[in-house]
Amino acid sequence: MEILPVVLFVAFILFLVLSWSYRSFKNLPPGPWGLPLIGHLHLLAGKPPHRSLQSISRKYGPIVFLKMGMMPTVVISSQKIIKEVFTTHDIKFGSRPYMVLGDHFSYNYSGLGTSPYGKYWKDTRKLCSMELFTAKSIDSFAWMRKEELSHALGEILKSFSNSKPVEIRSLFSIFAFNNMSRILMSKRYFGEDEVDSDALEFKEILLSIVDLVINPSCISTLVPWYLRWLDWQIPRYKQIHAKQEKFLRKIIDEHKETTRECKDFLDIMLEFYGNNAQGETHVKANLLEMLMAGTDATATTSEWIMALVMHNPRVLIKLREELDRVVGSDQMVQESDLPKLDYLQLVLKETLRMYPPGTLLFPRMATQEATIAGYTVPKGTTLLVNVWAVHMDSAVWENPTQFYPERFLGSSIDFKGQNFELLPFGSGRRMCPGMPLGLRTVELLVANLIHCFDWSFVPGTIPSIEEVYNGSCYLKTPLQAMATPRLPMEVYGSAEIK
Known part of the structure; x- marks a missing residue:
């Protein structure tokens, strides 16, 4: 007797049971209908996951309930909701799902x-x-x-x-x-x-x-x-x-x-x-x-x-002018020079906005039931934070697809976890601890x-x-x-x- 058809049949029944048990929760976040066994994975095909999830969020809202295979997952793509998670509910999402x-x-x-x-x-x-x-x-x-x-x-x-x-x-x-x-x-x-x-x-x-x-x-x-x-x-x-x-x-x-x-x-x-x-x-x-x-x-x-400044000669010229002025043409850049390089900091922020190291923050898991943006997130649900979608949100950033470091001129926004429109390293308890060393x-x-x-x-x-x-x-x-x-x-x- 072939074991694979039996396994698939059992898995299908389990999928129906799990789907029913989660849909029995009232007030789950909205989301599209999934397929047996694979859930919503087919919606991620063809594009990087942060872009596919952005497309889903644009249709169903800034908080979406999905099934990654058979695993319940909530994806958030809104500055306001991310702030709620990392402040009000941070301890409830302090652990990791299976990885x-x-x-x-x-x-x-x-x-x-x-x-x-x-x-x-x-x-x-x-x-x-x-x-x-x-x-x-x-x-x-x-x-x-x-x-x-x-x-x-x-x-x-x-x-x-x-x-x-x-x-x-x-x-x-x-x-x-x-x-x-x-x-x-x-x-x-x-x-x-x-x-x-x-x-x-x-x-x-x-x-x-x-x-x-x-x-x-x-x-x-x-x-x-x-x-x-x-x-x-x-x-x-x-x-x-x-x-x-x-x-x-x-x-x-x-x-x-x-x-x-x-x-x-x-x-x-x-x-x-x-x-x-x-x-x-x-x-x-x-x-x-x-x-x-x-x-x-x-x-x-x-x-x-390097790629972005080479594709934008205007930015490269401004960077070089600042380096020549602050450092001079007779020595290399020392670490003591770095705090004086204001335009370099703007370029770094803009790069991290457009291409953060983790477009999706490292996944978290709900260790207890939580209410986010008025919706129920059951215990055991995986949480994915699509920071790239926030960084590309035209309601948050003007012309977000344009590489324009000057957008940060005169702005107090940084990437240390308290400005929720710019979170390349996350926020809360599980924020990347190595950020200062990496940035230096x-x-x-x-x-x-x-x-x-x-x-x-x-x-x-x-x-x-x-x-x-x-x-x-x-x-x-x-x-x-x-x-x-x-x-x-x-x-x-x-x-x-x-």
Whole structure:
């Protein structure tokens, strides 16, 4: 007897039961009718999910009830409703729904980003806030950023001397990964002459995991727990996890055998969680999530800035005029210069408005029933916040599809979680804690690239600004550009630590 038809029949009956049980709630948010088993997934086909969900919200309203497969989901796309969630109801949505990332890669939800709301999450958040993301700690990493910047500039100069284009995405990704690995565990993996083969494989693993964070093809996220065995990608998850475990295990073993004068964050985590199997599991989960988030968000945001200013020469000229005025033409941009670069801050805000690192904020889950905008959101419902839809709302922003940094002139709006029309890093308890470190890194990198080089597209090409969604929102075609030094050559060596 074929088992698949039986399974599908049982799943269909369960779908009808679950649909009836949720529709028995009075006053659910509005939404379209779904299909058996797949719910509303067919409505997301053909476009990135943030754009598909925007289209649904335009038809059914700023709060919509959907079924992602068999899982109940509420999508909000309104500044007013988002504010209500992150203020009045934040604690009710402090936990995470089931995620492949947490289950298969973050060691059963042991990382800061995936762990459920509770004592463990609070302790981990406090550890990171006090030891890694304070202003003092971020300042103490400045010499690492300066060294990595010098290496990046050296690679650009090498491309110039060989008359080759700069592979922007690859350059930024290596820069970001080396920064994070040095901050977390005092080790640099990608050098000019040699590359750690294990680290190269691990970096590819991180990209695979990012792709799996929010992916409609992950059956496990679309069905109840008792049907997750149907997910045909489980062998792939296990294979990726095995490679991940090998690399992280190697990091911890090497770290224990190495003597350092100053403790790094890995040392601090090993002391905090305990030098035992459970403690090391927590350490590995947090290392994975921090390397993944710190590399992907930094590199992606930096690439978007470069692409947008190159496609908008007016903005590039204004940026350069500010850099020449504030920094001068005889030195590189120092971190002490960054607060004085007002127009750079406008460009950064506008880039994060149009292309936030997470167009959909990391999903949350209702741990108890809540009433939002007058509608009932049942316990166990997944909450998706479409911040990109708010950033593109013509009722909030004038000409939202236009890249126009001057819209922020004289405005007090920032992206620190209190202005709900601009939330690239979220808000409330689960807001991204690494935002200050990431922004400092992006600002230093982009400011120096624009100040130190003239940039042009590869001759004969005008690359598109089209996006693609793979867990995050990327340029569909990785940016390539020709760089020509614009400062005296002796300036480029000044980034080296003497």
